[in-house]
Amino acid sequence: MAEHDIELSVNGTAHELSVDSRTLLVHALRDELGYTGTNVGCESSTCGACTIHLDGEAVKSCTLLAVQADGREVTTVEGLAEDGTYAPIQEGFQKEHGLQCGFCTPGMMLAANDLLARNPDPSEEEIREAIEGNLCRCTGYQNIVNAVEYAADHMDQEVAADGGSDRVEGE
Amino acid sequence: MGIETIESKDIDAEAVLGSAVERREDPALITGEAEYTDDIQRPNMTHMAVVRSQYGHATIEGIDTSAAEELDGVLAVYTGEDVDVPGMIPTGWQLPSLKNPDRPMLATDRVRHVGEAVAVVVAEDRYTAKDGVDLVDVDYDRQDATVDQSDALDDDAPRVHEEFDDNVAFDFELGDEDATNDAFENAAHTAEVDLENQRVIPNAMEPRAALAEYKPSSGDLELDLTTQNPHLHRLLLPGVIDVPEHKIHVRAPEVGGGFGSKSPLYPDEALASWCSMQVERPVKWTATRSETYQTDAQARAHQTTGEIAMDEDGTITAVRVNTIANIGAYLSIFAAAIPTVLYAPLLSGQYEIPSIYCNVVGSFTNTVPVDLYRGAGRPEALFVVERLIDLGAREVGMDPAEFRRHNFIGSDDFPYETPVAVTYDSGDYEPALDKALDLLDYDDLRERQEELRDEGRYLGVGFSSYIEACGLAPSKIAGSLGAQAGLWENGLVRMHPGGKVTAFCGTSGHGQGHKTTYAQIVADELGVPYDDVEIVESDTDEVPEGRGTYGSRSAAVGGSALSTSAGKVVEKARKIAAHQLEADEADIDFSGGEFSVSGAPDRSMTIQEVTQQAYLAQDLPEGMEPGLEETAFYDPENFVFPFGTHAAVVEVDPESGEIEFENYVAVDDVGPQINPKIVEGQIHGGVAQGVGQALYEVAEYDDNGSLVTGSMQDYTVPKAEHVPHMETDHTETPSPHNPLGVKGVGEAGTIAAPQAVVNAVVDALEPFGVDHIDMPLTNESVWQAVNDSAVADGGTTDEASRDDDADAGGAN
Ligand code: FES
Ligand code: FES
Numbered sequence: 001m002a003e004h005d006i007e008l009s010v011n012g013t014a015h016e017l018s019v020d021s022r023t024l025l026v027h028a029l030r031d032e033l034g035y036t037g038t039n040v041g042c043e044s045s046t047c048g049a050c051t052i053h054l055d056g057e058a059v060k061s062c063t064l065l066a067v068q069a070d071g072r073e074v075t076t077v078e079g080l081a082e083d084g085t086y087a088p089i090q091e092g093f094q095k096e097h098g099l100q101c102g103f104c105t106p107g108m109m110l111a112a113n114d115l116l117a118r119n120p121d122p123s124e125e126e127i128r129e130a131i132e133g134n135l136c137r138c139t140g141y142q143n144i145v146n147a148v149e150y151a152a153d154h155m156d157q158e159v160a161a162d163g164g165s166d167r168v169e170g171e
Numbered sequence: 172m173g174i175e176t177i178e179s180k181d182i183d184a185e186a187v188l189g190s191a192v193e194r195r196e197d198p199a200l201i202t203g204e205a206e207y208t209d210d211i212q213r214p215n216m217t218h219m220a221v222v223r224s225q226y227g228h229a230t231i232e233g234i235d236t237s238a239a240e241e242l243d244g245v246l247a248v249y250t251g252e253d254v255d256v257p258g259m260i261p262t263g264w265q266l267p268s269l270k271n272p273d274r275p276m277l278a279t280d281r282v283r284h285v286g287e288a289v290a291v292v293v294a295e296d297r298y299t300a301k302d303g304v305d306l307v308d309v310d311y312d313r314q315d316a317t318v319d320q321s322d323a324l325d326d327d328a329p330r331v332h333e334e335f336d337d338n339v340a341f342d343f344e345l346g347d348e349d350a351t352n353d354a355f356e357n358a359a360h361t362a363e364v365d366l367e368n369q370r371v372i373p374n375a376m377e378p379r380a381a382l383a384e385y386k387p388s389s390g391d392l393e394l395d396l397t398t399q400n401p402h403l404h405r406l407l408l409p410g411v412i413d414v415p416e417h418k419i420h421v422r423a424p425e426v427g428g429g430f431g432s433k434s435p436l437y438p439d440e441a442l443a444s445w446c447s448m449q450v451e452r453p454v455k456w457t458a459t460r461s462e463t464y465q466t467d468a469q470a471r472a473h474q475t476t477g478e479i480a481m482d483e484d485g486t487i488t489a490v491r492v493n494t495i496a497n498i499g500a501y502l503s504i505f506a507a508a509i510p511t512v513l514y515a516p517l518l519s520g521q522y523e524i525p526s527i528y529c530n531v532v533g534s535f536t537n538t539v540p541v542d543l544y545r546g547a548g549r550p551e552a553l554f555v556v557e558r559l560i561d562l563g564a565r566e567v568g569m570d571p572a573e574f575r576r577h578n579f580i581g582s583d584d585f586p587y588e589t590p591v592a593v594t595y596d597s598g599d600y601e602p603a604l605d606k607a608l609d610l611l612d613y614d615d616l617r618e619r620q621e622e623l624r625d626e627g628r629y630l631g632v633g634f635s636s637y638i639e640a641c642g643l644a645p646s647k648i649a650g651s652l653g654a655q656a657g658l659w660e661n662g663l664v665r666m667h668p669g670g671k672v673t674a675f676c677g678t679s680g681h682g683q684g685h686k687t688t689y690a691q692i693v694a695d696e697l698g699v700p701y702d703d704v705e706i707v708e709s710d711t712d713e714v715p716e717g718r719g720t721y722g723s724r725s726a727a728v729g730g731s732a733l734s735t736s737a738g739k740v741v742e743k744a745r746k747i748a749a750h751q752l753e754a755d756e757a758d759i760d761f762s763g764g765e766f767s768v769s770g771a772p773d774r775s776m777t778i779q780e781v782t783q784q785a786y787l788a789q790d791l792p793e794g795m796e797p798g799l800e801e802t803a804f805y806d807p808e809n810f811v812f813p814f815g816t817h818a819a820v821v822e823v824d825p826e827s828g829e830i831e832f833e834n835y836v837a838v839d840d841v842g843p844q845i846n847p848k849i850v851e852g853q854i855h856g857g858v859a860q861g862v863g864q865a866l867y868e869v870a871e872y873d874d875n876g877s878l879v880t881g882s883m884q885d886y887t888v889p890k891a892e893h894v895p896h897m898e899t900d901h902t903e904t905p906s907p908h909n910p911l912g913v914k915g916v917g918e919a920g921t922i923a924a925p926q927a928v929v930n931a932v933v934d935a936l937e938p939f940g941v942d943h944i945d946m947p948l949t950n951e952s953v954w955q956a957v958n959d960s961a962v963a964d965g966g967t968t969d970e971a972s973r974d975d976d977a978d979a980g981g982a983n
Binding site: 099146 | 173176193194196197198199200201202203205207210212298373375376378425427428430457459460681683684848849851852853856857858859860884888890891892894896897920
């Protein structure tokens with residue numbers, strides 16, 4: 001198996017690591033770099049537990065190879081809070097009881113932030129549609145929808161709600 | 172409707188019990204700091220992967236492990252031949268006449284369900300371990316399989332276990348058969364339904380995982396597990412892998428949902444432990460999602476004939492139920508209890524039914540073993556009851572809500588003894604129904620239904636007035652029903668010298684927010700600030716004993732254990748206060764965390780001051796031990812019986828079979844709510860799983876025993892768009908059986924929802940003569956039901972003559 005030296009910027013920190021060709025991005029993040037907040041629920045792009053942002057866009061890290069992320073910017077749940085202050089989406093999940101076991105939550109928050117970056121004031125239907133690739137077995141989704149609405153209401157025009165990416169509406 | 176959460180600093184000490192305080196679990200979970208089993212690394216850690224049967228039934232002719240053994244990075248490959256310990260996974264429940272076949276940790280000569288473990292590979296990393304699995308060559312001779320539980324009972328069905336004469340695991344009955352038969356003979360009206368409560372897969376989002384570290388120097392086994400009951404593993408593992416109980420330390424870190432499926436001891440956790448003893452290094456195993464489909468206990472799987480008898484005016488006189496339950500290939504831990512003692516005793520529902528008789532035959536099949544899944548036995552029972560209630564109402568021509576009300580057990584009749592061996596603690600069923608009717612705007616809804624029908628649109632409303640038995644405990648009752656372990660719960664409350672508190676409980680939360688609700692209970696009992704109370708669970712070294720979290724037992728049994736131990740702390744503290752305040756113990760009042768002398772409120776001490784004295788130990792009552800901590804083993808006298816009425820409103824398109832929710836209302840009575848926000852969340856989640864079963868979920872096998880729905884692409888776990896918006900409300904009827912009066916909420920939604928949805932769809936399709944459709948109600952099955960009824964009716968109903976556009980309707 002060929003080894004590759006790659007560079008990943010995770011939540012603003014640069015990392016150099018060497019991975020097998022077949023190493024999945026999620027395993028590189030979790031096992032090699034210790035960003036265990038990103039979870040693995042299905043390894044098949046169905047559950048969304050492994051959702052991260054790659055260059056500011058939500059993607060499932062269980063079906064991407066680590067080498068595909070070489071030189072790119074990754075945001076994980078660990079990068080959402082800034083200086084100990086929760087991002088609006090985190091505050092929303094806590095205030096609205098948008099989580100129970102919390103396993104889907106990191107992926108859910110990153111998927112939601114992607115939506116909010118594109119559409120700062122989504123309807124309930126748009127939220128439900130946007131998180132369709134993220135399964136939650138605990139909450140019945142209703143409080144997750146409320147959590148995303150809460151975040152939308154508390155974003156204060158923060159375009160960088162996706163945790164520091166430089167993605168700008170309309171770019 | 173929404174309940175606002177409040178921050179802990181804003182809770183009023185008087186109102187800590189019952190406040191929607193924010194969960195203290197959340198900060199770690201929303202920042203990624205929380206630690207699940209697969210997040211944990213240990214120095215020198217290895218990885219285990221499992222070779223599993225791809226056949227439902229086969230003999231093993233040989234296993235060649237040599238290629239795997241030669242692979243770089245593979246440390247060892249083990250087969251059943253290598254197992255030098257008993258290696259048999261026990262069941263935890265006995266019934267008279269139960270057949271209890273051996274269930275090996277690794278199959279040796281025969282595999283009996285897809286996914287059964289055949290060999291294990293231990294390697295330096297997880298990728299290599301899986302490569303090793305691919306290189307193990309198993310020579311199988313495929314055998315005929317038996318998959319359907321009724322077919323399995325045929326004389327010539329392939330036998331799952333050759334040592335038995337047939338595939339009958341048990342034959343169970345409850346109730347008075349003669350009286351029930353008489354009632355049916357004399358009934359003015361009867362109704363009957365054949366129904367299937369389909370097999371489903373729990374699908375907790377976190378796959379099961381284990382990290383075992385055996386230390387040869389001390390003989391200790393450290394085990395991190397995705398489990399709902401660490402102590403149960405400590406109790407059962409010694410018999411499997413031959414390590415004594417006191418040398419086993421089981422810890423459940425964060426657990427990403429369980430819903431019952433993380434209750435049993437499976438072969439995998441035992442294998443990881445045993446492998447660690449062999450290689451003398453830590454061994455981690457994490458299931459892939461396909462492994463969870465093939466190994467996590469599956470659930471429900473009942474085929475039932477239900478009948479209801481009524482007199483002239485619609486009063487129910489009897490219910491008769493015959494069920495064949497699919498047990499799967501082996502008896503998992505609760506397998507014998509679920510379709511029997513957790514099922515048949517609930518067949519009275521909320522109704523006064525003079526005679527009930529139930530027979531359940533359990534059958535072995537070449538399928539994944541069945542065990543607990545949210546509700547376990549009770550959803551199956553209430554599905555039968557509430558389908559029969561709707562059919563009975565239709566038969567006597569009564570409105571289904573009125574038929575329910577007419578037959579409810581009266582609020583004055585509690586405690587109420589049913590004819591199926593249980594005594595309901597407390598209940599008041601009409602107010603919950605009334606609230607549901609209000610939320611639905613029921614009269615208006617029925618009018619709208621009529622109007623829409625005239626326009627060729629089909630609205631339906633379905634009720635589910637459910638009851639459940641929660642607080643799985645009473646050791647004596649459970650024992651008489653077959654439990655092989657006491658089902659009490661343990662609580663320990665420790666006041667620290669500085670006045671803060673740590674409380675330990677033997678339950679094990681996995682998303683329910685116990686650390687929040689338990690702290691509310693203890694803070695209230697001791698009169699200390701909520702933030703001063705820390706809760707410890709899920710660790711067999713920290714918590715001496717326990718029985719875990721399942722069957723909605725945590726609040727009623729675990730919470731009561733904590734409140735009892737906190738009460739003992741107060742009593743000891745009262746003695747110290749009396750001594751120090753030089754008053755008679757009987758004259759010491761305790762309120763708001765303060766002990767004071769009756770009639771002399773200025774002579775007082777706070778509980779923190781008393782605690783300090785307890786540890787200072789220089790001026791304690793004669794003969795008293797220092798320190799301030801108390802333990803309780805709480806064993807209640809009975810189950811608790813939460814109840815409620817849920818209702819679904821749907822519109823069904825008979826042309827396409829599509830179902831759309833218009834409304835879902837849930838009115839639940841779970842006794843006093845410790846934290847209303849958490850209660851609401853539990854209801855939402857439960858309903859989502861119930862709706863999932865009603866409309867989407869089914870585990871299917873082909874005739875060979877291959878699991879057809881073996882991945883998330885083939886098995887529909889409901890998405891946000893599949894789950895209706897829910898309106899919740901409640902009534903409050905305390906249980907007299909525990910100090911908190913609480914009942915239990917974890918399973919309510921799942922028990923209530925399926926029949927609310929099915930009843931609604933059947934109600935919508937009443938003009939077509941549809942009286943039952945089996946779950947899941949796919950577009951196709953709904954369309955088919957409309958079509959079949961139209962055919963059965965000879966196409967007499969205009970709307971029902973759909974033969975012309977059958978093709979168009981069939982495409983969905
Ligand atoms: S783990 Fe990546 S989508 Fe499920
Ligand atoms: S909170 Fe448990 S899966 Fe979403």
